[in-house]
Amino acid sequence: MIPVQGVENLTIAVLGLGRSGKATAAALAAGGANVVAWDDGADTREAAQAEGMTIIDLNRDEAWHGVAGLITSPGIPHLYPHPHPVIARAYMLGVPVDNDIGLFFRSYATSDFGEFDRIPKVIAVTGSNGKSTTTALIYHILRECGRPSQMGGNIGTGVLSLEPAQDGEVVVLELSSYQTDLARALTPDVAVFTNLSPDHLDRHGGTGGYFAAKRRLFAEGGPDRAVIGVDEPEGLYLAGQLATAPSDDRVIRVSAGQKLDHAAWSVFARKGFLAEYRKGRQIASIDLRDIDGLPGAHNHQNACAAYAACRAVGLAPRDIEAAFHSFRGLPHRSQLVAEIGGVRYVNDSKATNIDAAAKALQAFRHVRWIAGGLGKEGGIAAVAPYLEHVKKAYLIGHSARDFALEIGQTPYEISGTMDEAVAHASVEAEPGDTVLLAPAAASFDQYPNFEKRGEHFTALVRDLQTGSARRDSGK
Known part of the structure; x- marks a missing residue:
């Protein structure tokens, strides 16, 4: 832990008690601060209080008496689309707002x-x-x-x-x-x-x-x-x-x-x-x-x-x-999961926007592209110039049908789910092909985050790999 400097004997408020918020509170306390905290989630507040943290409702003006600073978690909006009410209150009271990076x-x-x-x-x-x-x-x-x-x-x-x-x-x-x-x-x-x-x-x-x-x-x-x-x-x-x-x-x-x-x-x-x-x-x-x-x-x-x-x-x-x-890459970022029967399976679940998906598509030849999820503003029409290497698209998730209308003459199917997309792509793939998960969309329609989406793809490929090994061994 890195104790925070310059906070000794000051009362510092912490907004948001997830992983970074709790770590921030601990580092402030290690630096000698008197830490008070708030989270919008009742269960989170109760858990933090059970761990010994001082919980104060920062939505109330009286809670700010003597508070010298507010430290907020990065995921909480501080300006656009509008400031969180607690941050807006800090602005009105002239209390400096910072985060753990600062x-x-x-x-x-x-x-x-x-x-x-x-x-x-x-x-x-x-x-x-x-x-x-x-x-x-x-x-x-x-x-x-x-x-x-x-x-x-x-x-x-x-x-x-x-x-x-x-x-x-x-x-x-x-x-x-x-x-x-x-x-x-x-x-x-x-x-x-x-x-x-x-x-x-x-x-x-x-x-x-x-x-x-x-x-x-x-x-x-x-x-x-x-x-x-x-x-x-x-x-x-x-x-x-x-x-x-x-x-x-x-x-x-x-x-x-x-x-x-x-x-x-x-x-x-x-x-x-x-x-x-x-x-x-x-x-x-x-x-x-x-x-x-x-x-x-x-x-x-x-x-x-x-x-x-x-x-x-x-x-x-x-x-x-x-x-x-000796660098092996990161999970979910152009990660080579397996090669089965001359077909490569690549997990780029982190490609949640057009630019990232386009770059992934340009990295491989003979692509069987698994795409879709919760589409972002503007759709995926801008990816059209990068589809020349796509032999077929397997579209999943909330925006699958919208994506189908935007990929021109590229062959496609509405697979719907990751299970169907991987199953169909693996059957149709030929040696030299790459089955590429590069969704060009957020994951929140079917998964809590892009990591879980990538993990599901990886697990399905591992099952294919196990089945292939069994067939090769004659079992």
Whole structure:
């Protein structure tokens, strides 16, 4: 646990008592704060109270007497589509509102840093797609190269549940727009922006608000080095704002298709090869084509971003390359589940929007595409240019029939459920095909989250694999 600094003898309120809320309350108490808390769920409040927490109804003005700050969980709206009533009350009373990310950045550095041979560093990763894979890949590379490291934030461990810093450590954080939008302190040593595509627009009041939330990671305090994906206008704009001159190598530009040989420092992938350029000269190259854990152009962008971040903390190109080969990827993100009879089964359940699904579709040939769920605003018509490799679509969930109307001449069936989609795709698939789950939709019509959807797909494929093995053995 990282005790929160600057709260000794202060009364701090916590809104939301899920995993991050409880961890925040514990870290505040460890820092000497008097913690009071509230959650909208009666069962959650009762459970927290049974654990010894002080529960106060923060919907009442008298509950705010002496409260010096409110810490809210990231999932609770603080502005759009409208602030939670407790947060709105804090605004009216002039009480500062923060989240656990802001507390982490003001508490991670301690007086112990003066005794370390190497000052610990923080790498923070944000963006629309690929940030989890990029975060996990950076963490994997650091560990493979012998650097002490921890991973947390929106992936793995909550930030305040991480261990206190040790000599030479690198903490790698995945940060969502919900987390960066409100944090009052954002001071990573290296900040990474992967890309931007429309998502969570209701929460941020539109695309501009969504990008502004991401941009805060680079504008609040400013990192020593910024790794910026420049394949979208927003990334180009951000890189341009951060660089003070063409020769400014504090900005490392990253691309998954453009040759970037004129920037002061750049890392890009073209035709399966990663290249690093500094001041117009190539200084490293890596063949990404045979790295099983990083299939497709979208993962090549993740590889470039992770490579750049690791170079920014002093790792050597060949050490990074060696670590690439031992990376096995993350569950639900272009995860190769099995190969059965020459047919690959890939779980990309995390592809919940058009951009992510399009990138997954471009990564494979001869695709049998399982798609659908709870469709997002705008439908999936924009995915049409990426369907040339789709032999057939197997549509599931609430939006299956709507999706069928938007995929043009692509052969399809309304499978309805994951069980039917996997069963039919496996029967029709031929050697060389890839059965790809890339839903382009949310999961909430049939599953509590994308993880459960991916786990169901994986379990069905494992059953196919077991049946195939039995048939091969003659049992």
